[in-house]
Amino acid sequence: MKKIKNFTIRTDLFYATEEGFWLDITGNIARIGMSPLVQETTGSFVAVRFEDEGARFGRGESFGSLEAEKHVGHLKMPVSGTIVAVNEKVVENPHLLNTDPYGQGWLVEIDMTGGDAGQAHLLSGEKEVEAWFEAEIEKFEDKGWLAES
Amino acid sequence: MKTKNSLPWRLVCEDNVSAGYGLAADEYFTSAYGAEKTDTEATLRLYTYRDHCALVGRFQHIQAELDLEACRAEGIQVGRRLTGGGAIIMGKDQLGICLASHSKRFEWTTIRDLCALLSVPVVNALKKLGIEATFRAKNDLEVARKKIAGLGVYVDPHGAFHFHTSLLVDLDIPQMLKVLQIPVQKFSDKQKVESVAQRITTVSREAGRKVEMAEMRQLIQAEYEAFFQVQLQEKAVSPEERQHIDRITEERYQNEEWLFQRSPQADMTGMSLKKTPAGLLRTYIGLKGETIKSVLITGDFLEDAELFSQVEAQLKWSPLDRDAIERTVTGIFIKNNHPNLNINPEDVVNAIWLAGQRAHAAERYTYEGSCYYPEEGER
Numbered sequence: 194m195k196k197i198k199n200f201t202i203r204t205d206l207f208y209a210t211e212e213g214f215w216l217d218i219t220g221n222i223a224r225i226g227m228s229p230l231v232q233e234t235t236g237s238f239v240a241v242r243f244e245d246e247g248a249r250f251g252r253g254e255s256f257g258s259l260e261a262e263k264h265v266g267h268l269k270m271p272v273s274g275t276i277v278a279v280n281e282k283v284v285e286n287p288h289l290l291n292t293d294p295y296g297q298g299w300l301v302e303i304d305m306t307g308g309d310a311g312q313a314h315l316l317s318g319e320k321e322v323e324a325w326f327e328a329e330i331e332k333f334e335d336k337g338w339l340a341e342s
Numbered sequence: 343m344k345t346k347n348s349l350p351w352r353l354v355c356e357d358n359v360s361a362g363y364g365l366a367a368d369e370y371f372t373s374a375y376g377a378e379k380t381d382t383e384a385t386l387r388l389y390t391y392r393d394h395c396a397l398v399g400r401f402q403h404i405q406a407e408l409d410l411e412a413c414r415a416e417g418i419q420v421g422r423r424l425t426g427g428g429a430i431i432m433g434k435d436q437l438g439i440c441l442a443s444h445s446k447r448f449e450w451t452t453i454r455d456l457c458a459l460l461s462v463p464v465v466n467a468l469k470k471l472g473i474e475a476t477f478r479a480k481n482d483l484e485v486a487r488k489k490i491a492g493l494g495v496y497v498d499p500h501g502a503f504h505f506h507t508s509l510l511v512d513l514d515i516p517q518m519l520k521v522l523q524i525p526v527q528k529f530s531d532k533q534k535v536e537s538v539a540q541r542i543t544t545v546s547r548e549a550g551r552k553v554e555m556a557e558m559r560q561l562i563q564a565e566y567e568a569f570f571q572v573q574l575q576e577k578a579v580s581p582e583e584r585q586h587i588d589r590i591t592e593e594r595y596q597n598e599e600w601l602f603q604r605s606p607q608a609d610m611t612g613m614s615l616k617k618t619p620a621g622l623l624r625t626y627i628g629l630k631g632e633t634i635k636s637v638l639i640t641g642d643f644l645e646d647a648e649l650f651s652q653v654e655a656q657l658k659w660s661p662l663d664r665d666a667i668e669r670t671v672t673g674i675f676i677k678n679n680h681p682n683l684n685i686n687p688e689d690v691v692n693a694i695w696l697a698g699q700r701a702h703a704a705e706r707y708t709y710e711g712s713c714y715y716p717e718e719g720e721r
Binding site: 269 | 453481496630661
């Protein structure tokens with residue numbers, strides 16, 4: 194865990210920087226969740242839905258949708274895989290995405306077996322993750338979308 | 343403000359559309375940008391629904407939000423939007439403003455950012471009528487703390503989006519109350535109308551005259567052209583486009599699975615009555631799972647209290663969490679320099695929390711039943 198400004202970020206995980214997701218990878222299984230910055234800049238989540246377990250998606254395909262502050266958008270798969278578990282707790286209580294993004298607010302678990310081996314785009318490494326996160330914070334601060342620390 | 347390319351913008355004007363067609367056309371234009379099958383930078387659709395259509399938000403529970411029996415009796419069509427937010431009634435006096443395009447064509451960082459940018463022309467159009475509208479929490483436009491328009495954004499998997507504004511040019515409040523379930527069912531009809539009129543306003547009311555839809559439409563068009571430095575080219579929906587829209591209408595918006603889909607979160611309502619030095623504080627709350635979807639704070643002494651309107655707006659779509667409620671209420675009292683209402687913030691927090699707890703413990707909504715409202719005498 195690393196404290197960067199007002200955020201606590203895990204630097205031991207992989208990050209899909211385009212989608213703002215973290216991936217906790219063990220073997221071929223990846224647990225996916227949202228980075229704390231995404232939840233902060235998106236607002237209070239009121240609904241989240243996932244596609245069914247067993248469904249397979251390519252990178253960039255929608256595996257669910259969510260609502261925050263009357264914005265409805267899709268959750269795009271950061272790597273190819275088959276959904277093996279969805280977090281029912283977060284479906285029942287979407288605020289977990291805001292309050293516990295690394296813990297109870299995880300989204301889905303996927304099996305990456307047979308995928309397109311497209312993981313090279315994922316960011317990892319303590320220094321790399323830190324640098325990316327700091328740059329992201331700066332970007333949002335410049336726009337005035339983050340509270341002053 | 344200019345978009346990234348210099349392609350022309352398209353204008354589509356329609357009236358008296360059905361619930362299904364109205365929603366399907368918004369989706370059709372959005373998907374065209376997602377598929378990059380369009381030679382225009384954006385499409386601005388200015389349209390009205392037939393009198394009347396009741397539309398719920400993307401993830402709402404339709405039976406909990408609408409009195410479907412009343413809708414049938416009144417001939418009101420129902421629909422489920424792609425955008426989020428609460429249930430609304432649309433008809434000839436409410437202008438639907440839908441801007442469809444691709445997110446990569448605009449300079450933005452967050453969805454809030456995009457929403458703020460795209461609503462500037464609406465705010466400017468209202469200004470031309472002498473109406474000062476501002477953003478309110480959770481994407482509404484308000485005038486003196488009263489909602490005048492609801493905003494919503496849908497982004498498809500390809501990055502195409504539509505930004506929708508439902509602008510209340512006029513509003514038949516009694517008609518709205520016939521079909522929308524609001525958590526004040528114990529109120530008399532007059533009280534209900536007053537309660538809504540305290541929280542919602544219209545363009546005509548603020549302008550002090552009847553504003554015609556044609557005038558409103560022209561103003562919106564002109565302000566979009568001025569702000570984005572484009573000339574809108576009006577082009578009606580072609581027969582081929584109509585076919586696509588009709589197919590989407592049939593496949594999605596008239597499909598009962600879409601309309602009546604179940605929400606994983608239960609809808610519940612509750613209320614509390616609390617004696618304060620200023621009088622009786624009556625608080626109603628509507629929950630969706632652990633989320634507050636609406637709060638109404640009433641009491642004879644509160645009629646002009648802007649502070650409570652701020653509390654209601656700020657708590658909408660926020661978590662049912664005592665600390666969060668306390669932070670919101672205390673913050674608003676501080677911001678308003680602790681107005682002398684003979685009510686302290688703790689009383690308000692306790693009233694909201696109690697209503698929330700009662701809602702949470704209440705019977706959950708089922709298809710067979712209706713929303714649960716505690717008896718008025720219950721304390």
